[in-house]
Amino acid sequence: MIRTGEQYRESLRDDRAVWINGDRVKDVTRHPSFKPIVDARARIYDMAHDSRLAPVMTYTDEETRETNCIGYKLPFTQEDWQAKRRAVDTVMKDLGGVVVRVGDETIGEMWSLYDGQDVLREVDPRFADNIRNHIWKALRSDTFHVSANTDPKGDRSKRPQEQDPDMLLHVVKETDAGIVVRGAKYETAAAYANQAFVKPTIANWGDDKLSDYAVGFICEMNRPGLKHICRTGFAGRAPARDYPLANKFDEVDTLLIFDNVLIPWENVLFYRHTRAASFIRGTLHRYSAFPFVLRLLYVADMMIGAALFNVRQTGLDQQQAVREKLALLACYRETINAHMTAAIAMAEKSPAGLLMPNQSLLYTGRVHACSKLPEMMHIARELCGGQICVTPDSATFDHPETKAWMDKFYNVNEYWVAEDRRKLLAFARDLLNSDYAGHRVTFELFAQSPPFAHLNAVYMNFGWNGPLEFVRKAADLSDRVMEQGKKKPA
Incomplete structure (x- = not known):
């Protein structure tokens, strides 16, 4: 069911470990660096309960008959996309500015993995089940879902194993309860989100077929061992009358530190599966x-x-x-x-x-x-x-x-x-x-x-x-030249 803005704020009061400007943040909903953008996200939640705006911001699920967020609805028709566009238009005009990380632009990355269920089943059928379950869970719980992507990277002329292994997020051990991960990721809005889709950034895996770095999972933002180290915010640096955008719409970026964080098996979407990691890197943004x-x-x-x-x-x-x-x-x-x-x-x-x-x-x-x-x-x-x-x-x-x-x-x-x-x-x-x-x-x-x-x-x-065939005909080339031209790029 759709949440209210206050329910969203309350979900952030969960003892998450957040630091900014060298200080530990007790409550991100009240801290001056986070409050403006938390209020903006809360307003989006409240728009779904506004009788004037609800028809644009929500839809009724045919199966459950529950009211859900239109941004999280899986797209099956052109009208689904038009409805999403109308919702974004309504949000931007209501807020009077541009906010990027609010969930609808990151849930699409999950849909990309949903398209790769056959790839996930190659290693473990549970992974395909997990991605379906999490897509429906995000939709029906109306959670604020973001996406942790970029690593600190370290020396990119070396393999991860040839330097501090924590420069890229990796699995350090398996347990009956799940996998334990170490490393770091950057993610905008993590400190005031509910969960993140965490995945690798490596594009070329070489012969590393079963890499511990080839891991993707869902992580709640208050997991034990997870620390949020945030950049200095723009809100509050100068009066809002002089900097009206910076004081309302700054989306604070976070270095997420995974200090031996346990990820339950039901949250693991792929693990030691470089083909799944490559697939998600190649298709990550097909919706988002x-x-x-x-x-x-x-x-x-x-x-x-x-x-x-x-x-x-x-x-x-x-x-x-x-x-x-x-x-x-x-x-x-x-x-x-x-x-x-x-x-x-x-x-x-x-x-x-x-x-x-x-x-x-x-x-x-x-x-x-x-x-x-x-x-x-x-x-x-x-x-x-x-x-x-x-x-x-x-x-x-x-x-x-x-x-x-x-x-x-x-x-x-x-x-x-x-x-x-x-x-x-x-x-x-x-x-x-x-x-x-x-x-x-x-x-x-x-x-x-x-x-x-x-x-x-x-x-x-x-x-x-298309251009190759046009030129083949125009230049009167033989059919065999198209055999090489039709090969899919690697």
Whole structure:
């Protein structure tokens, strides 16, 4: 059943071991670094109970007749995907900003493993049962599910066994109760989530057929021995009036330390199975990339809105050079929109019978959205002008000895008074220029995988045979040349 925001908050008061800024956190729901983003996630839970929003945020399960979260619903039809998109649109507009890690963009990684049940059965039939059970458990318990992925890595010129073995998460022993793991993982939102799907990042296993590093499992975020070491947050560094985004939407990243953590067998999804590990690395984002890239559509909307308000207040939108830059932002936004729309319109059946977005269109859309983001942010900076980096803080606009000067020089016309202009410039600064803005650029480039992996996903999913066959006919080549061309890339 769907949870309320307060039920979510209460689920986090479970004695989890969280540190930030050198201090142990007693309650993440009240700590100033976590409270804003916890409140945002709690609001999403409460939206499912709002009579106006519930029809968009939830659906009724045909089997159980229970009300469930639309984001966690397994996709079987195009309408399922359209419903998910409507829910994301509703959330972003209600919150007034962009939040990436809220669960709907990470549950899809579980669906990818659901597609690989035959691979899991090669080692142990229980693993296929476990993935099905956990997908339904997450759906019906409405848990906040995230995904632990990147390791500290260590010296990548060496094999894990040739250095400190804890640089990559690994199994240290088996027990009747489950496996015991050591190592570390990075995960955004772990400190205020309920559970994580933990899996390896190694892409090339070589001849390591039964590696102790080839392990994937579900881990509750309060397991004994699990420690959350968080980066310094952006919330609370400066007044919210001056940094409205950083103070509401900072998603705190965590180094998860697994210090001999016991993982029950029912939570193990694969173990000592390099083919399963390779499969999940190759298919990990076949679903989750959709909501991840969709978030960038709203980042584009924020850039367009901030830039357009800035140029219109002074009449610069009448200049051709300004219109060209605004058009570039619009092209960026609409190209993301086109990829997302087409990926669902041309969706494909998955091995397990789910409906997955067209993989070529989805991954090419991700490359466009992520790789062009820095360029688009720079265009938005140009349009907003230099005042986003030189405008005084809100206290200066309020102080009786300086307020008159601020009003004089920041009033533009009868439509744009000083306070509105200050708010717009503060918003644009936080979106484009602040520490938080720089963090977001790096996050978007690497949050799912690094740029080279984005391009490799395109290579592995693009329909190469179409262009090959077109050229074979146009060049009058023999049929035999296609034999090599039709080989699937390794």
